[in-house]
Amino acid sequence: MADILIKNGYILTMDPDTGDLKKGEVAIENGRIIYVGLSYNGKADKIIDASGSVVMPGLVNTHNHAGMTLLRGYADDLPLAEWLEDYIWPVEAKLGPEEIYAGVRLACLEMIKSGTTTFADMYIHEQAAARAVEDCGMRAALSYGMIDFGDPERAESSLLKGRNFVKDFNGAANGRISVMYGPHAPHTCSQQFLQDVREQARKDDVKVHIHVLETEAELNQMKEKYGKCSVNMLHDIGFFDSDVLAAHCIWLSEGDMDILAETGVHVSHDPVSNMKTAAGIAPVPQLLEKGVNVSLSTDGCASNNNLDMFGVMKTAALLHKVNSMDLTVIDARKVLEMATVNGAKALGIEAGMIKEGYYGDLIVVDMKRPHLTPLYDVDSHLVYSARGSDVTTVLVDGKVLMENGQVLCMDEYEIMVEASKAAKKTDSQHLIDVLGLNDPSADQ
Numbered sequence: 001m002a003d004i005l006i007k008n009g010y011i012l013t014m015d016p017d018t019g020d021l022k023k024g025e026v027a028i029e030n031g032r033i034i035y036v037g038l039s040y041n042g043k044a045d046k047i048i049d050a051s052g053s054v055v056m057p058g059l060v061n062t063h064n065h066a067g068m069t070l071l072r073g074y075a076d077d078l079p080l081a082e083w084l085e086d087y088i089w090p091v092e093a094k095l096g097p098e099e100i101y102a103g104v105r106l107a108c109l110e111m112i113k114s115g116t117t118t119f120a121d122m123y124i125h126e127q128a129a130a131r132a133v134e135d136c137g138m139r140a141a142l143s144y145g146m147i148d149f150g151d152p153e154r155a156e157s158s159l160l161k162g163r164n165f166v167k168d169f170n171g172a173a174n175g176r177i178s179v180m181y182g183p184h185a186p187h188t189c190s191q192q193f194l195q196d197v198r199e200q201a202r203k204d205d206v207k208v209h210i211h212v213l214e215t216e217a218e219l220n221q222m223k224e225k226y227g228k229c230s231v232n233m234l235h236d237i238g239f240f241d242s243d244v245l246a247a248h249c250i251w252l253s254e255g256d257m258d259i260l261a262e263t264g265v266h267v268s269h270d271p272v273s274n275m276k277t278a279a280g281i282a283p284v285p286q287l288l289e290k291g292v293n294v295s296l297s298t299d300g301c302a303s304n305n306n307l308d309m310f311g312v313m314k315t316a317a318l319l320h321k322v323n324s325m326d327l328t329v330i331d332a333r334k335v336l337e338m339a340t341v342n343g344a345k346a347l348g349i350e351a352g353m354i355k356e357g358y359y360g361d362l363i364v365v366d367m368k369r370p371h372l373t374p375l376y377d378v379d380s381h382l383v384y385s386a387r388g389s390d391v392t393t394v395l396v397d398g399k400v401l402m403e404n405g406q407v408l409c410m411d412e413y414e415i416m417v418e419a420s421k422a423a424k425k426t427d428s429q430h431l432i433d434v435l436g437l438n439d440p441s442a443d444q
């Protein structure tokens with residue numbers, strides 16, 4: 001007896017072995033997919049009717065700072081270094097675990113509502129993120145963000161925090177949480193620190209999540225300090241391997257791309273964030289051509305300013321078309337692969353495809369909407385026309401987190417109230433009253 005049977009939907013498996021099914025069924029038991037095909041020959045405790053909808057793998061967002069939902073719209077339209085150093089970092093210093101918990105809960109709510117089932121995160125107070133992920137039922141690859149700024153004391157305490165996080169949370173939430181080491185970036189971390197983190201990650205058999213060559217300023221700083229760019233520096237210290245997830249990777253030379261391809265580094269592409277911060281355009285078509293695994297991500301909410309992966313998919317497609325002046329350079333199917341299969345591959349999880357044995361991490365996208373009518377091509381609609389709000393049902397680990405638009409795993413209103421209260425810690429003028437959000441506990 002299956003736990004859940006999804007019927008009557010168009011099954012976009014993303015599995016090259018099976019192909020898509022115009023009308024099929026998916027059965028889930030004990031958190032795993034046990035059947036994908038035309039008709040399941042068995043019973044199920046619960047039936048989900050996906051008539052008029054696409055059933056597809058949940059989206060995988062491979063670079064986020066989830067707690068930054070608290071800083072959504074807080075300091076926009078500023079140069080990246082000024083934004084980070086003069087606005088974001090001073091405010092982050094005021095945020096504690098309770099605020100981050102509220103921010104990550106809000107992030108999870110937003111991600112679930114827009115079809116993301118797994119995210120990779122790097123942030124401060126990451127224990128609070130783990131707690132939020134555990135509570136809401138999502139899947140995540142979490143890393144404690146570590147920066148030493150060349151200070152040996154800070155390096156020691158940062159690595160200790162990272163190690164403790166790895167020790168405490170690897171495999172937590174019934175395996176829904178995996179952990180990574182999260183050294184911030186090559187220009188904010190010393191070479192020695194990066195070497196130490198690398199060594200520790202190999203010892204612990206844990207992946208590494210890092211920002212690489214997001215800005216031209218980073219490239220120039222690295223050349224000045226080391227006489228080479230971030231990719232060459234990291235390669236020379238033996239940092240790169242197939243367990244590394246590198247976010248952004250914008251300012252790459254041809255040789256840098258070859259290094260990433262040869263070492264098996266996964267690249268997380270953040271087109272919306274990169275456009276908003278005017279950081280540049282990552283050479284994604286060339287990376288894909290060279291065989292690099294490129295996935296998609298939002299980046300934090302302060303540089304996006306939302307966590308909707310449908311927006312990221314569309315932006316990725318359009319950006320690379322106009323940048324190359326070639327509209328065949330990335331097609332809709334390739335973008336869907338980046339948001340599902342490639343993301344799961346980067347994080348090493350059995351997800352990103354609807355395939356027997358894989359996790360029951362699925363979403364149902366309602367196609368009975370004006371902006372999705374008529375329907376000729378499912379891939380095209382999902383990338384160019386659909387929005388996160390078209391997602392009606394979300395399953396993670398075979399558990400229904402949202403059904404027919406109703407979030408079942410948390411109280412939406414309470415999450416918004418708590419996040420708005422936490423945002424008051426920024427000490428900046430805050431429009432909670434304009435939003436008309438009331439503290440529900442104050443009503444009694």
Ligand SMILES: CSC[C@H]1O[C@@H](n2cnc3c(O)ncnc32)[C@H](O)[C@@H]1O
Nearest residue numbers: 065088122123124145146184300303
């Ligand atoms: C040490 S935790 C992670 C750290 O990264 C900061 N951050 C957020 N967005 C970006 C970005 O686009 N580039 C570099 N760093 C970023 C975040 O504020 C945290 O302090």
Ligand SMILES: [Zn+2]
Nearest residue numbers: 211247299300
């Ligand atoms: Zn980032």
